[in-house]
Amino acid sequence: MSGPIIVGTDGSAGATAAVEWAADDAARTGLPLRVVTAVLRRPYDIPRSIVLEEDVITRDARRVLAEAEATARARRPLVEVSTALIEGAASLVLRDQGQGAEEVVIGTRGLGGFAAALLGSVSMHVAGHAHCPVVVVRPVTGPARDEITVGVDDSDACEPALAYAFHQAGLRGATLRAVHAWQLPVHAFAPEVAYAMDDIRAAQYAVVADRLAAWRRKYPGVDLVEDVRCAHPVDALVEASQGGDLVVVGSHGRGGLGSLLLGSVSRGVLHHARCTVAVVRS
Template sequence: MIVVGVDGMRPGVLAAEWAAREAVLRGLPLNVVNVVPAWCLLGDLTGAIAGVGAWMRNGGEAALAEAAAAARRAAEKAAVETSLLGGDPRHELIELSKEADLLVVGDSGMGSLRGLLIGSVALGVAGHAYCDVVVVRGSATTSQAEVVVGVDGSDAQAGVLDFAFREAAARDAALRAVLAWNWRDVLGAGTLGDEPEDGRRALAEAMAGRRELFPDVRVSMEVVEGHPVDVLRQAAAQAELLVVGSRGHGALAGMVLGSVSQALLHVAPCPLAVVRTRR
């Protein structure tokens, strides 16, 4: 199942539309979820608080109806259901992610504070979800059928590449694998090689064997000098999807997200898939 969190704001509706199309591509049902404070769902509310609770429940139901209708318009074949839950949005979505194949959220709303580049819920679930997460940014539309995947030369990138290849194959899209070389991480320690050839070798090793598994996917590979956040943001300017791992170079001990994936949550120009990886 694919789970998408919505809150009645435009980013949530766009996330529901994207999730519906993805659900059809994967042949999975879609659960559209809205979360209200737990006390709103109590059955023994009285007085003024009962009116507030009813108002919040009605708002949640309206958000679900709007997002579900948008999802069905975006993908007529999608099997869409809705769920109104009580609690903290981040906690509830993370709990649902234990049984989900994919968790989708918009890039703002559901607890976001005015002035933040990305909603606190999107940031929280991307870092703690048990499944892969897609944060839908912008209009989620593009004129170019292409998936971009960031390759970092780490041992944890296999799942990231598998995810990217599957997405490209399902969308009949080209896949562009991009590796940024000769950049210093946020600690100022270490580089990924000193010459472009080091990057090309690491990229070729990472891609070895996968092109044979997905012979219909058109693959290109690029090694670009620069910081991976800047390199990947530019590479994905016209892409359908940008795929990165949840960890990567520059991740501090104890950080839930690597520095690259965390930064891209704020600046990615298209929907961003954060694939679960281990250190």
């Protein structure tokens, strides 16, 4: 059996949207939902002259958990919901909670973020470190568009992202748009170099067809659109996100530093996509 769906909350509007998304996904998958709040303590949090059985920070965190649990139960009454209050930095707590989980769901930006920030530091850290899919929920208005976008390239690293995207499309009955973006080599613009553009385009379409062939057979009921573009991958995926409910990207990052564990494409899509993004590490 798969692990639970983990959703982090801090009581912010973004976290509430994440709880709602996670409850919906728990209902689709039949998995339990675990709502997590992290409490980070410092020596100056509580004045020494005040002695309480339960300090203010803990009491507030329990209130946040109770409200999030009520939101999830009201939205999806049949989903099994549990809660956990865990001491530690939110980014580390949610990263660790991802071990054995089906996915970790978080908002784009919590209470601690800067107003102008497109993506919070917690979201970036968890997406770069968790070993399960991380869903960063961007609140949107209006009805569902019933379309999911997934990035496709010629490497095996995109296979986990394809698996997640096809599974989500099958559960939702949504169209799956497989976007493959390619760019001309720099020397292709040199007049002395002869390039057969038709051959290049045909080769790019072949990359997508070969990569998707096995998934077509596994999910014959999924309506699949092959979207091959001459563009930067971030630009292509961000543009496609405007007409969808979810963008799924793989992460090719191999660096030792936190931000480098996300590839440049996944970082760019997380910052600029117009809908929810799922990052699926290989």
